[in-house]
Amino acid sequence: MKVFGSSGVRGVVNEDLTPAFVSRVAMAAGSVFTVMGNDRVALGRDTRATGEMLVDSAASGLASVGCAVDELGVLPTPAVQAYAEREGVPALMVTASHNPPEYNGVKLIGADGIELVRETLEQVEDRLLTERFNTVPWNQTGDRRPTAEAPRNYVEEVLAAVDRDRIADAGLTIALDPGHGAGSLTSPRLFRELGCSVVTVNAQPDGHFPGRNPEPIESNLAGLRRLVRTTDADLGVAHDGDADRAIFVDECGTHIEGDAAFAALAAAELEPGDTTVSAVNVSQRLVDVVEERDATLELTPIGSTNIVTRIQQLIAEGGSVPIAGEGNGGVLFPDYRLSRDGAYTAARFCELLVDRTASEIAAEHAGYENVRRNISYDTEVERERLLSAVETTARNADIPLDTTDGYRLDYDDSWVLVRPSGTEPLIRIYAEAHDHERAEELVAWIRGALLEAV
Incomplete structure (x- = not known):
């Protein structure tokens, strides 16, 4: 697919991703949804500063092809998916997940609450690229209906799906870092209702992400690690911008891979x-x-x-x-x-x-060291040059090669993978080994070959 990557479409707002483009994505999605018999669509967003602007564009695009819009407001992506499944309606989620604040995007969800399968995404993409939109007369355009109960319903569904008594009996203190994202509105409430004592950092919804960048990687979680240590918390939990991910910090304030x-x-x-x-x-x-x-x-x-x-x-x-x-x-x-x-993943971890x-x-799952590095590029020519260098280096290595996604070389004691990001102008390098030095060595070898190419 040319437009939709591994997790929807994303880009820098007003550069790669404009309100007009989002409106066209919504028109294409709505055209496919109506053909499938769905003329009502849910619409949610995370906390990004550009979210409200792009939600308005998406709502207009949906209305123009005859879709009524359930406006969910700021909500985690899994809560939007839960609403879609509960109501039997497809949904659009305006989010860039873990990407930096200047990014935003659109994720498409089916009436079963599941991300659209590739076949359906390709239908949407075809309509988008050919501009075959099923626009309707003025008196058949869709209306917009604010919906307020989605956050509460989502929390109650998670509560019902985990061992609430088991978690409550453990008397846990949970340190939460929603990263100023959509999880700020639901995760603190969830863990309090699970019987946990809750302390927070970066828990104010703010689309500029002043406390940390949205991606919950170790280098962004110093505040959470400090909070765990100073409050004697049993676990630290960090989310990304739309709270579909959870990363943990142990009771000593140490990052858990x-x-x-x-x-x-x-x-x-x-x-x-x-x-x-x-x-x-x-x-x-x-x-x-x-x-x-x-x-x-x-x-x-x-x-x-x-x-x-x-x-x-x-x-x-x-x-x-x-x-x-x-x-x-x-x-x-x-x-x-x-x-x-x-949130559900974090609750299940609390059961442990x-x-x-x-x-x-x-x-219990130690003994491996991971190293990840990124190489950025500015133009498509640079990207192709980097990927060509990766392929040459990998195929000349005389090591078993997996090309499922990028190039993965498996050694007896380690592995290294190189692939282009699906959401940012980056070539990502991953390596894992029993010791850090070996992982760094693999990354340095690949990184050197790439830098030489550009």
């Missing part, structure tokens, strides 16, 4: 014969759990759309997929809902804290 948290959650879920789905940058931590549980691991290109599509295929074939996701904090529990949900501390859980 997302891959380790995912492995711990998978270890609690997987049974012999089960399948889990992850992306091609999967950690050996998950591979180890899958082997221990006599389960199966399926790999896809990076991005939640690809993972969701594969889960749907496996379930349709009669497979059991109790957990799936990526090591960036985006975890899915398909038996609950086929969507990434940061009844028997042991967060640091003990993380230690």
